[in-house]
Amino acid sequence: MPARYLAAMLLAALLAAPACAEQQSNPPETAQLVRVIDGDSLLVRHGSRETQVRLIGLDAPEWNQPYGQQAEDWVVRHCPQGSRLHLRYDQELRDRYDRLLAYVTCRGRFLNLHLVKSGLAKAKFYKPNGKHQRELKQAMETAKKAKKGMWE
Template identity: 45%
Template sequence: MLLPMSSRNALFGLIILAALLLPGAASAQMVTFIKIIDGDSLLVEAGGRSMEVRLIGVDAPEFKQEYGLQAKEFSLKFCFGHKLRLEFDKELVDRYGRVLAYVHRGDKMLNREILEAGLAIAVRIKPNIRRYAAFKAAEQLAVGKKHGFWKQGGLRMTPAQWRKAHPQKRRD
């Protein structure tokens, strides 16, 4: 029996993640940056395999949405030329097969940094909610300092609203 494409992607993501986390894999969480997909998604390489990583707890504007390009550029500047460390929460892979992670470069975390820059909003998606309160505080800091899209009072539509208004076929 063939699995639906999204189930196959999720299974593939779990297999890659399991291989990375096997005992004896000394740098299991260390990955090499390949490219930015958008402000809250990136492509990395680990163990000879590339995988898409989706940032936990944040939703950045889509590429064609207002501030989408700025969010993508911010994430690119954060990641480019650096080794990254992935930190996981309870759910490891989403329904599209993307690895869900907090992305670190040294002592900085991309998830928090993009919120503080005012280029993403904090989102609470169970069960990965361990850092939600801190992310909401980072977002409020950006609002107070009028960083990013908060200088204009926020986005006209949240990224989720924008995706709903501009549906596109997801590549599975």
């Protein structure tokens, strides 16, 4: 019995190793916020150049649509100009508009998730980037039930 247990533990450790190695070898990249473009797009200084970042896993209204200005204002309020950002990526690095696709953390807050939780963006899956799809979808359902933002 102990030999079986030891073998099972060893197998579990071996299977988990690639996931742990991937997380350790892919730390978040840092960038600096230049300005908020809209609720789901940012202009950042990434390395030595400025580039647009599109928050993935969500769709915020455009500035001229209902809740579009509120979504933009929320990002500005929680992530002021000059803030340090942590960028994490999924399967696809850039979209058809050449924007960098990222999950963004600012001041300890996961922006993608909190925009959806606040009811200021919808969870939206864009293949193949689905690393946080389940979490974002659950946040949207919670915002709907609480009648937050666009779900009022």
